[in-house]
Structure formats: C-alpha cells, structure tokens
Amino acid sequence: MSSATLASPIVVAFERRRSELLAQRRRATLLYGGLLLVALLVAAWVSEVSPARLADGLPRFGEYFAQTLPDLRWQHLFAGPRQEGSIAYWFYRLDQWALLLLETANIAAFATLIGAVIAFALSFLAARNVATRPWLAAGVRRFLEACRTVPEIVYALIFVWAFGVGPLAGILAIAIHSIGALGKLFAEVIENADLGAADGVKCAGGNWVQQMRFGILPQVAPNLLSYAILRFEINVRGASVIGFVGAGGIGQELYAVIAQNYYEEISAIVVLIVLTVALIDLGSERLRRGLTDGGRA
Structure with missing residues (x-):
C-alpha cells in the first residue's frame, strides 16, 4: 500500500x-x-x-460653534486689545486666564503627587507576588478599585459641598482617583519584576521592606515614574473639567462664560486649554521617554 x-x-x-x-x-x-x-x-x-x-x-451644533469663533480682521489682526478684530482683543483677559491655567496645572500637579505617593505605598501591598498576605493584597486591590471607579467630578461635587468652592476640592478629588488608577498600574509593574534580587536580599538577612527597597524598586522605578508623569497629563485635563462644579481652575471660568453666553471668550479659553495641555503633553512625553530609555539602558 x-x-x-x-x-x-x-x-x-x-x-x-x-x-x-x-x-x-x-x-x-x-x-x-x-x-x-x-x-x-x-x-x-x-x-x-x-x-x-x-x-x-x-446644524445647531455647527451654529453654536460658529458663534464662538472670533471676528478677526486681517487689517487689525495684530492691533492692541482695544481694537475689535485683533487677536489681543480676542484674548483681552489673557492675564487672568493665564493665572487660572497655572492654578489648574498646580491642582493637577499637587493631586498627582499625593496620589502617586499613596499609590506607591499601597502598590507593594497590592502586588500578589510580593504581598505578605493574600487577603491583604485582595483588600488593597478592592480599595484601589473603589477609588478609581467613582468619577472625579463626583468626588469634586462631594468635596465642594464639604470644603466649599475652590482648588482644595479639586485636589482631593483628583488625588483619590489617581490613587486608584496609579495603584493598579504600579502593582502590575511590580508583579512583572524579577524576584531574584529580592530573594538575594532575603538570603542576606534583609527584611521585607529591604527586599522591596533594594530588590524590587531599582527594577521598577523608571516605569513607576513614567506612569506618574502620564497620570499628570491626564489630571491636567481632569482639572479643567472639574472646575465646572466649583473645584477651581480654568474650568470654573469656562463654565461661567458658557452660562453667560460670552461666545468669543468660550473659544479663547478653549484654545488656551488646548495649547496648555498640548505643551504639557509634549514635555512630559519627552521626559517619560528619557526615563524609560534610561531605565532600559
């Protein structure tokens, strides 16, 4: 066959x-x-x-968008702030808006710092490969889930009611959400770390904290910093939104001009927010890449 x-x-x-x-x-x-x-x-x-x-x-959306566009005229484009049709007239409150944008960036930066520090501490307890107790890792993970499940604007509404209108409510709202988001990311980075160095520290007599400090942290530090910077970018955008409920920053001013139908001011503020976020994104992206490349090297 x-x-x-x-x-x-x-x-x-x-x-x-x-x-x-x-x-x-x-x-x-x-x-x-x-x-x-x-x-x-x-x-x-x-x-x-x-x-x-x-x-x-x-069509109504297009009509509203058209109303927000400034009436710029080429012959007066670079004239002073008192001349209609000029860029300076469009951004006639640039000094006040710049301060509010700085406040927004400060809210995001401070909230990211608080969230990253707390998330860093909790992430070692949430990582299953290094957690001292399985039930503790599960409990910390549920806590992180609770922090990031509730939207930032809901936290902001609660804190505005508790502490009043202002940046404090925005900082607390963004910080809590950042704890949940960064805690999860940090824990996943730690779970992907090689435990060989930590085991070596343990064999040399090091306790759990020393194992994390000398065995795990040097491996994961660049990625942790990269995620924290990325979260700062996200929080800048979030800080612009939560101002709508009185949590400070440029969002509060944007809500005011929208409510009063100051159409050209709406477009001016939106342009400033877009430019600010774009600059922060570009700068932080370069920094993230430098940290990541440095860690790999």
Missing part, C-alpha cells in the same frame, strides 16, 4: 475537522455579532439616540 493511500484518510479527516471548526467559528461570530447589534440597538433606544435626532442636532 502506497504512502499516498495511507495519508488520504488522514487528510480527509483533517479537512473535515477543519471545516467543522470553521463552521463553528462562523456560527459563534454570527451569534455574538447579533447579540452585540441587539445590545447596541437597545442602548440607542434607551439613550434616545436616533439618526433623525442626530441630523436635527448637528
């Missing part, structure tokens, strides 16, 4: 099984795709989203 004759039943069985698996996969794809489509349709119905409503709202 030739080898081709022996191989033929095997090939036929293989092709039959392959066809069955492909058919099964297609049926599963159609089933889950149909369920997803149904879920999306139900969500759209509950949310009152429809093509007709979107079509009606888009």
Whole structure:
C-alpha cells in the first residue's frame, strides 16, 4: 500500500475537522455579532439616540460653534486689545486666564503627587507576588478599585459641598482617583519584576521592606515614574473639567462664560486649554521617554 493511500484518510479527516471548526467559528461570530447589534440597538433606544435626532442636532451644533469663533480682521489682526478684530482683543483677559491655567496645572500637579505617593505605598501591598498576605493584597486591590471607579467630578461635587468652592476640592478629588488608577498600574509593574534580587536580599538577612527597597524598586522605578508623569497629563485635563462644579481652575471660568453666553471668550479659553495641555503633553512625553530609555539602558 502506497504512502499516498495511507495519508488520504488522514487528510480527509483533517479537512473535515477543519471545516467543522470553521463552521463553528462562523456560527459563534454570527451569534455574538447579533447579540452585540441587539445590545447596541437597545442602548440607542434607551439613550434616545436616533439618526433623525442626530441630523436635527448637528446644524445647531455647527451654529453654536460658529458663534464662538472670533471676528478677526486681517487689517487689525495684530492691533492692541482695544481694537475689535485683533487677536489681543480676542484674548483681552489673557492675564487672568493665564493665572487660572497655572492654578489648574498646580491642582493637577499637587493631586498627582499625593496620589502617586499613596499609590506607591499601597502598590507593594497590592502586588500578589510580593504581598505578605493574600487577603491583604485582595483588600488593597478592592480599595484601589473603589477609588478609581467613582468619577472625579463626583468626588469634586462631594468635596465642594464639604470644603466649599475652590482648588482644595479639586485636589482631593483628583488625588483619590489617581490613587486608584496609579495603584493598579504600579502593582502590575511590580508583579512583572524579577524576584531574584529580592530573594538575594532575603538570603542576606534583609527584611521585607529591604527586599522591596533594594530588590524590587531599582527594577521598577523608571516605569513607576513614567506612569506618574502620564497620570499628570491626564489630571491636567481632569482639572479643567472639574472646575465646572466649583473645584477651581480654568474650568470654573469656562463654565461661567458658557452660562453667560460670552461666545468669543468660550473659544479663547478653549484654545488656551488646548495649547496648555498640548505643551504639557509634549514635555512630559519627552521626559517619560528619557526615563524609560534610561531605565532600559
């Protein structure tokens, strides 16, 4: 009997099984795709989203956006702040807005610092590979989940009610959310660390704190710093939003001009926020890359 004759039943069985698996996969794809489509349709119905409503709202959105655009005129573009049609007239309150933007950045920076320090301490307790007790790691992880599950603006509303309008409410709100977000990221970085150095410190008589300090921290420090800087970028944007509920910063001013329909001031503040966030993003990205590359080297 030739080898081709022996191989033929095997090939036929293989092709039959392959066809069955492909058919099964297609049926599963159609089933889950149909369920997803149904879920999306139900969500759209509950949310009152429809093509007709979107079509009606888009022109109004364009009209509102057009109202916020400044009336710039080329012949007066670089004139003084008293001349209508100039850039200086558009940003006539630039000094006040710059201070509010600085306050927003300070809120984000201080909140990130508080959140990163607390998250750093908790992350070693939450990391399963180095935690002293499994139940302790589970409890700390649930605490971190609670911190990051509630949106920052909800925390801000609570703290504004408790401490009054101002930056303190924003700092506390962003700090709590940062604890939850950074704690999770820090713990995952620690869980990916090599335990060989920590075991060496333990064999030399070092306690748990010394194992973390000399065995784990040198490996994970660049990544921890990188995540903290990335969180600062996110918190700058968050600090701009929570000002809407009275938590200080440029967001509070933006809410005021929106409420009073000062259209050109709305666009001026939005442009300043975008430029500020873009500059911070570019600077922190370069710093993050330097830290990461330095850690790898």
